[in-house]
Amino acid sequence: MINASDLATRAVSAPDRSPRCPRNKAIVQLLAATIANFDSDSAKPCIQRAAELLAANGNRHGHRSNEFSASPNGLAPWKAKRVAEYVEANIASKLPAPKLAGVVRLSTAHFFRAFKKSFGETPLAYVTRRRICRALVIMLRSREPLSRIAVECGMCDQPHFTRVFRRTIGISPGMWRRQFTTLGASGDGEKRP
Secondary structure, three states, X not given: OOOHHHXXXXXXXXXXOXXXXXXXXXXXXXXXXXXXXXXXXXXXXXXHHHHHHHHHXXXXXXXXXXXXXXXXXXXXXXXXXXXXXXXHHOOOOOXXXXXXXXXXXXXXXXXXXXXXXXXXXXXXXXXXXXXXXXXXXHHHHOOOOXXXXXXXXXOOOHXXXXXXXXXXXXXXXXXXXXHHHHHHEOOOOOEOO
């Protein structure tokens, strides 16, 4: 059996390079949160199995959740890890490519090319995806207003956050939150915290 908190951590921190990654990670994340908060004995094994299948699907396609592999002309594994950790630690800050290049002491042009080779996307796309993943976690774990979540995730304001979220996930953050907070509803009509 897979541990729900471990699964949520892997889903949020994985450097997956798959084009379907944001949706798969969101699904894994939702399943992990549901496992952690769901008490039904019959539903829990089904949800855990679905999460395991999604995690295995990512690994089958060569995307290991905690590994950085060297690619020709890409970042060295330790540099990729350092950049990913820096992004996670400073997600609320401005993270332009020159700043990220400075973290691993490369020129901006070389860093940009090597980053794209290693991560399969531009630094801006990666940072945006990580911000949306962070927002998903915050929305699942708290009732904070979207304006505060936007700032915590490094977005300039709520309208910007809403546009980026809708472009990435496909629906507005408010609608997403309403859909997935109803999953935590108990049988007596009360929502769980």
